[in-house]
Amino acid sequence: MRRNKMADHPTLQKEMIAEEFAQKVVRQNRRDKITKLSPAIVLLGLTAAFSVAAPGFFSVANAMTILGQIATPLVLALGLTFVVLTGSIDLSIDGTMGLTGTVVGFLVMNNQNSMDLGLFGILIAVSIGGLMGLLIGTVYVKARIPSFMVSYGVSSIASGIAQSINGSLPATIVDEGFRSLALSSFLGLPYITWISIAVFGVAYIIQEKTAFGRYLFAVGSDERIPKMSGVNVSRVKILAFVWAGLCTGLAGVIGAARLGQGTILIGRNNLFPTMTAVVVGGTLFSGGKGGVVNTLFGVLIITVLNDGLVLLGVQAELQKGIQGVIIVIAVAASIVRSRRLISK
Numbered sequence: 001m002r003r004n005k006m007a008d009h010p011t012l013q014k015e016m017i018a019e020e021f022a023q024k025v026v027r028q029n030r031r032d033k034i035t036k037l038s039p040a041i042v043l044l045g046l047t048a049a050f051s052v053a054a055p056g057f058f059s060v061a062n063a064m065t066i067l068g069q070i071a072t073p074l075v076l077a078l079g080l081t082f083v084v085l086t087g088s089i090d091l092s093i094d095g096t097m098g099l100t101g102t103v104v105g106f107l108v109m110n111n112q113n114s115m116d117l118g119l120f121g122i123l124i125a126v127s128i129g130g131l132m133g134l135l136i137g138t139v140y141v142k143a144r145i146p147s148f149m150v151s152y153g154v155s156s157i158a159s160g161i162a163q164s165i166n167g168s169l170p171a172t173i174v175d176e177g178f179r180s181l182a183l184s185s186f187l188g189l190p191y192i193t194w195i196s197i198a199v200f201g202v203a204y205i206i207q208e209k210t211a212f213g214r215y216l217f218a219v220g221s222d223e224r225i226p227k228m229s230g231v232n233v234s235r236v237k238i239l240a241f242v243w244a245g246l247c248t249g250l251a252g253v254i255g256a257a258r259l260g261q262g263t264i265l266i267g268r269n270n271l272f273p274t275m276t277a278v279v280v281g282g283t284l285f286s287g288g289k290g291g292v293v294n295t296l297f298g299v300l301i302i303t304v305l306n307d308g309l310v311l312l313g314v315q316a317e318l319q320k321g322i323q324g325v326i327i328v329i330a331v332a333a334s335i336v337r338s339r340r341l342i343s344k
Helices: 010-031 033-053 060-069 071-085 093-107 119-143 147-166 176-183 191-209 211-222 224-228 233-259 271-281 292-311 316-343
Strands: none
Touching: 033 271, 033 292, 060 071, 060 292, 071 093, 071 191, 071 211, 071 233, 071 271, 071 292, 093 119, 093 147, 093 233, 093 271, 119 147, 119 233, 176 191, 176 233, 191 211, 191 233, 191 292, 211 224, 211 233, 224 233, 271 292, 271 316, 292 316
16 A cells, blocks of 8 residues: 655645645735725825815826835835734834934945945945844744834834934935935936835745745734744744845935935834835734735825825824824724634
């Protein structure tokens, strides 16, 4: 009697079970019409409303303006998306972005020192963001401390380091090549927008074409199943935070290029809009649902909303209030949908 080959290879059997579960979760996510269509419908509704109500909104010039504004929020939100897909959260965005923006300002040609590392300085700054993510992920999974507590603490640490580097005066960047990332354009869009589009492409490929991408959904849906099947869940979570850190580091570089200074101020008030974009796009805080396409729509929704409110002359304080209402509604809807999924 022939023995089942799968029985001779329990490790292979576990791997196949994990892969089947991950693919099942991904297929379910793709079939979730609410997750896929809602952000697009909201975006179209906002566009139609502002086209009628806001003078100058429906124009090529304003469309290019909107696309020129998505670089930083898109890169940040793409990083946070991977973390949220696993059911975790990263509150280190402001601190890490401020640190990497400060560091790159002192590593490229500036008025505070003789540094002129150019591209290498950019790579160092982005790598520091990745190291912050590695620190958060490692402490989170090894010490079993909630991710929001670890990431918030690391944000404070990063802010303190950035403040120490800054001293009394931030570095003014005089590297023309570095500044051209924000000031120069290609086909009407700033280079930094093209960079953010490239990051989206990389994130999409990772999410859709790699085992790691599939495991993000599996871990967020029910981490017990991939864990029992032999998947290194801790590694998946840590890598998600490393990705988020790299994206935040790149956002810090983009912020420095736009502002022309290496300062901790680059990182301020970015966490809340980033979380808003992710959740409005349809990625559930409970994990396992959503993805980078949803996040792209979420960023566009928030950017279009802010642009339309500005054209309507709405005050900045009221804009923040409206954004707050939106995230409360989106989170509430996320919780309701999570309960429905769990009840299945």
